[in-house]
Amino acid sequence: MAAPIVVVGAGQAAASFITRHVTLGSEQPILLIGEEAHPPYQRPPLSKKYLLGELERERLFIRPLEWYADQTIELRSDTHVDAIDRDRRQVITAGGDSIEYDKLLLCIGASARSLPADIGGSLDGVFTLRSIADIDKMSPGFQTGRKLLIIGGGYIGLEAAAVGRQLGLEVTLLEAADRILQRVAAAETSNYFRDLHTGHGVDLRESVRLTRLLGEDGIVRAAELESGEIIDADLVLVGIGCSPNTELAKAADLDCDNGIRVNEICQTSDPRIYAAGDCTSFVRNGLQVRLESVQNAADQGDLIARVLAGEAVTYTALPWFWSDQYDCKLQIVGLNQGHNQTVIRPGATDSSLSVWYYRDQELLAIDAMNEPKSYAFGRKIIEAGKNPTAAQVADPATDLKALAMS
């Protein structure tokens, strides 16, 4: 019997690959190897509805567990892959099994960065947020009146802050940079979310540096700032970004550059090995990029199934993202890297707004806060390669639908 397609990493990219493989009627068997105890599941709700306790675990699963067996896909959970032997075309598991592959897919994601142990990073009560297991560990601590300290004002930290406030915790958020979301958004978007969170009672502090976390009997109790100030904490969430899981690929001598390098068909430097999702890095519009998003994982996984089925397709998907905080729905389309101008489009209400990113006259991306029309029609406008003027976008009377369809 021919060797299977082996998929390492059971996340969104793997699920999307398998779904397309099945839809295309491909006969080649698949072995899916995952490190966690669960079938592929959605990560975005972890820091939102799942942490809030509004979603049962099974509803996170992208497909029910039985689905894999029904599609004759072998799912090995709780299994870590230690190494790739490219000469023998095998992966070697931590248990010592050697598994032959015909094609190999690396969908191994990224890992949350933690604080070093010597500044208190491994005290009890200090968490990172990436998996179901992470939430199951921290959620018992999300009790009314407790003090939640969040290190890092990125999307994970902000989403957790919103959940904390909704559950009645006292929330302090520390950002080392001079504004939250500095790495990913323009000042106007940062301003919007700062107002949103302070309006909901978060003690949000920017340009603040943490010196160390202080514990008692191994349990975190407080944080010490560079200023000398001490902030009490019952639990601490570290949301300082994540790093691509490239160790497996590097050890197998696959090209890496802030992620496993893939070409326009998601192939690594070994033509039998493909990669998809947060672990990959690729060239888009002349820039080497790595995306942390469901869209990218799903679209790359889908593309690989098409490529293996013989379709002549390349990866050109337009990135999109979302976040939910309190009653604000943020929707983002495009990548704002390289922008040199932003234009504000006022929304229909006080709490709605969109930020349009331009490089000179070229429209690159849009952040839409409670402004689905800017997102939906903006996406069409970008896809069509249209570049409305700043004056058109800033004028609330401009009909975006007409602009998209013109």
Place this chain on the structure above:
Amino acid sequence: MANITWKMEDGSEIIAEVKDGLNLMEAATANNVPHIEGECGGCLSCATCHVFVDPEWFAKTGEIDDIEDTMLEMTDVEREDNSRLSCQIVASSALDGLILHVPEPE
């Protein structure tokens, strides 16, 4: 419980019993209905769970809010009067027998 039927363009059907409270995007992916992806998990950001509701049933599936109405502009197959995003339709006994037609892109 509701018995839901998804009809494909080639006339084939998928019929499933769906528990109350689940949305019909989740029900479709659980039952392997092709072309229903639900990438955003039902938070109205992807428009990949588009269905045409059988006209007799359309009114029973509930109101379309502003966000869904906007997102229906983004579907791969162009929207029609009976279009819905199936993540916004929640199963209940009132929908027992519901028929959805699945648009197929390309």
